[in-house]
Amino acid sequence: MSDELIPLLHHLTELRPANSSIAYHAGRYYDAGQFSAVVKSWVTKLQAQPFQRYALYAEDTYPFAVMLFALFHAGKEVWIPGNNCPGTAQQLQQQDCQLLGDWDKARPFDYGLDMAESSTDLSPLNPAETRLVIFTSGSTGQPKPIEKRLSQLQIEIATLEKLWGKRLAGAEALATVSHQHLYGLLFRLLWPLSAGRCFHSEIYLNPEMLVNSTQNAAYWVASPAHLKRLDQDSPWERISNLNAIFSSGGPLQHNAAQQVLACSGQPVIEIYGSSETGGIAWRQQGDEPVTPWALFEGMTLTRTDDGWHLHSSYLTKSGSDGFQLADQISLQEDGRFLLQGRLDRIVKIEEKRLSLTELEQRLMDTPWIADAFTVMIEKSRDVVGAVVVLNQDGLQLLEAKGRNQLIKQIRTALSQWFDAVVLPRKWLFTDRIPMTTQGKVEKHLLMQLLNTDSRKLPQVHGFESTPGGVELDIKVSAELVYFPDHFAGFPILPGVVQIAWAEHFGKLFFAISEPFSQMETIKFVKIIQPRDELKLTIKWNANTCQLSFNFSSEQRVHSSGRMVYGEPR
Amino acid sequence: MKTREEILKAIKEIMVEMFEMDEQAITLEARLYEDLDFDSIDAVDMIVRLKELTGKAVKPEDFKTARSIGDVVEAVYKMLND
Numbered sequence: 001m002s003d004e005l006i007p008l009l010h011h012l013t014e015l016r017p018a019n020s021s022i023a024y025h026a027g028r029y030y031d032a033g034q035f036s037a038v039v040k041s042w043v044t045k046l047q048a049q050p051f052q053r054y055a056l057y058a059e060d061t062y063p064f065a066v067m068l069f070a071l072f073h074a075g076k077e078v079w080i081p082g083n084n085c086p087g088t089a090q091q092l093q094q095q096d097c098q099l100l101g102d103w104d105k106a107r108p109f110d111y112g113l114d115m116a117e118s119s120t121d122l123s124p125l126n127p128a129e130t131r132l133v134i135f136t137s138g139s140t141g142q143p144k145p146i147e148k149r150l151s152q153l154q155i156e157i158a159t160l161e162k163l164w165g166k167r168l169a170g171a172e173a174l175a176t177v178s179h180q181h182l183y184g185l186l187f188r189l190l191w192p193l194s195a196g197r198c199f200h201s202e203i204y205l206n207p208e209m210l211v212n213s214t215q216n217a218a219y220w221v222a223s224p225a226h227l228k229r230l231d232q233d234s235p236w237e238r239i240s241n242l243n244a245i246f247s248s249g250g251p252l253q254h255n256a257a258q259q260v261l262a263c264s265g266q267p268v269i270e271i272y273g274s275s276e277t278g279g280i281a282w283r284q285q286g287d288e289p290v291t292p293w294a295l296f297e298g299m300t301l302t303r304t305d306d307g308w309h310l311h312s313s314y315l316t317k318s319g320s321d322g323f324q325l326a327d328q329i330s331l332q333e334d335g336r337f338l339l340q341g342r343l344d345r346i347v348k349i350e351e352k353r354l355s356l357t358e359l360e361q362r363l364m365d366t367p368w369i370a371d372a373f374t375v376m377i378e379k380s381r382d383v384v385g386a387v388v389v390l391n392q393d394g395l396q397l398l399e400a401k402g403r404n405q406l407i408k409q410i411r412t413a414l415s416q417w418f419d420a421v422v423l424p425r426k427w428l429f430t431d432r433i434p435m436t437t438q439g440k441v442e443k444h445l446l447m448q449l450l451n452t453d454s455r456k457l458p459q460v461h462g463f464e465s466t467p468g469g470v471e472l473d474i475k476v477s478a479e480l481v482y483f484p485d486h487f488a489g490f491p492i493l494p495g496v497v498q499i500a501w502a503e504h505f506g507k508l509f510f511a512i513s514e515p516f517s518q519m520e521t522i523k524f525v526k527i528i529q530p531r532d533e534l535k536l537t538i539k540w541n542a543n544t545c546q547l548s549f550n551f552s553s554e555q556r557v558h559s560s561g562r563m564v565y566g567e568p569r
Numbered sequence: 570m571k572t573r574e575e576i577l578k579a580i581k582e583i584m585v586e587m588f589e590m591d592e593q594a595i596t597l598e599a600r601l602y603e604d605l606d607f608d609s610i611d612a613v614d615m616i617v618r619l620k621e622l623t624g625k626a627v628k629p630e631d632f633k634t635a636r637s638i639g640d641v642v643e644a645v646y647k648m649l650n651d
Contacts, residue, residue: 205609205612205613205616205629205632205633206613206616206617206629208626208629209629225610225613226613229613229614229617231617231621233620233621350610381587381610381611381614411606419608420602420606420607420608420609421608421609421610423606423608425606454589459589477589478585478591478592479585479586531591531593
């Protein structure tokens with residue numbers, strides 16, 4: 001490793017030892033000479049093509065780097081999408097992009113990594129013209145192109161090198177995140193390349209694979225999704241030998257940060273930023289429950305009426321107002337700040353950026369859906385819940401094929417556009433999206449219905465309003481805590497649980513504030529067993545304070561009754 | 570846990586608990602990604618749970634090529650009897 005950064009613009013033309021390793025790919029190291037030779041071969045090929053704009057997607061980072069620099073040197077424009085879904089490909093083609101790389105599983109792309117036709121000599125890249133475009137989901141629901149000049153990225157690399165270059169020394173870059181997003185692109189490819197460090201091409205599936213991939217000094221380009229899944233059995237000894245662990249894509253939970261610190265002795269270096277801005281701030285969490293973020297050199301935050309604006313030395317075209325941030329920020333006197341959530345409807349599902357607005361739009365674009373509302377449900381694994389109003393075609397399909405088939409078809413339609421990780425996992429079918437009197441979606445109610453405790457409550461598949469009440473489609477899960485003892489070998493849902501469920505959902509839908517007073521006309525007619533699919537009808541009479549319920553299936557009543565609230569009369 | 574039947578039973582329990590799946594959907598033939606809606610995060614979670622269960626690390630390579638529940642059972646079986 002040399003002591004100075006090699007500007008990426010000069011990367012392939014600068015004198016450097018041709019035998020220094022720059023990448024580890026498919027079980028072997030590639031050196032600078034081999035990199036340069038294959039890039040040159042591709043430059044010749046690409047220059048012969050009449051196209052100007054290319055969309056580059058590659059699973060592995062070394063072939064990606066080869067194509068990226070070949071496109072730069074061939075004077076082409078490079079677009080970098082976050083995924084290779086068919087819908088993304090279609091959008092890119094509409095933008096006149098030529099698809100390059102791993103787009104079609106059936107037809108693997110030949111990167112010709114051993115090509116070495118070196119008749120052409122490369123000249124340094126033009127700083128004003130060399131740029132790439134990150135293609136990511138925008139808050140309006142339309143994916144938006146974000147342009148980055150290589151010279152801007154070079155400034156960011158210089159900042160990173162100044163802060164952590166000594167610590168990384170000659171360590172190899174290992175990653176569990178993709179280079180198709182800005183964080184991965186910088187941390188696992190452009191920064192190591194510029195600093196003369198070797199990067200690993202493969203994206204590692206888990207920490208065991210990562211730490212066992214090399215005997216040399218190394219650092220980990222991680223994300224909260226992987227760090228929060230570490231546990232007692234993780235390879236801590238090898239993790240503690242890493243030169244550094246970086247994390248970005250979303251804030252790391254405090255307990256996950258503490259576990260890494262306690263088990264490996266090293267604090268995770270977290271980066272806060274976005275595709276639009278690049279890195280903005282960083283932090284290392286300690287014992288205190290909330291650690292503020294410190295701005296990178298060259299950044300300032302200013303507050304205006306419509307939120308926080310960033311002035312960054314990485315941004316050239318932000319204008320005098322700076323770049324408006326989508327996050328709510330609380331600035332401290334020492335210049336550090338706390339993050340307090342987003343202002344728009346972009347969420348991160350296990351670090352995959354998702355516009356809920358776009359998801360709802362895509363749901364409504366399918367042939368079966370009239371209206372849709374989606375939410376993020378944060379659990380040990382983040383999931384998306386969808387509340388959906390079916391149209392006539394959707395209702396017919398539900399009738400004919402059943403719920404699972406319908407969901408499958410909707411998911412298949414969505415997978416044209418979205419990564420599988422962000423597709424809805426929880427579904428509620430309803431006749432209308434419930435609104436508050438102020439015209440806002442009743443998010444709390446929907447969250448409660450989508451995210452029922454699977455050990456104590458039934459799954460709710462849908463609901464419909466009825467005169468004076470509501471009708472829920474529920475499924476009795478086999479894993480309910482009530483079944484093993486009631487009774488061993490012959491599970492039956494206890495009557496008292498049925499009453500508790502009726503009250504639980506009654507209180508969700510209706511404002512029942514009076515205390516319970518008595519029960520009337522309770523009848524248990526037919527037993528309820530695991531996996532039964534039932535209708536629970538609840539009616540609330542606010543004048544008499546009576547809540548009546550009825551569990552039924554296929555015209556047959558299982559149980560019914562009435563609870564009275566308030567003073568006995 | 571030694572036989573394929575026992576391994577399948579354990580995998581079913583993991584999937585019902587973690588992914589809230591219907592046990593009846595989890596058959597040897599069920600395809601992870603097409604039938605059970607598995608994704609890359611689920612694969613990571615599954616590897617963690619199998620390690621807890623067996624005390625041995627599943628080879629991610631084996632898991633990467635696994636397409637069905639039967640393939641997962643086979644990978645765990647191979648690992649336990651290696």
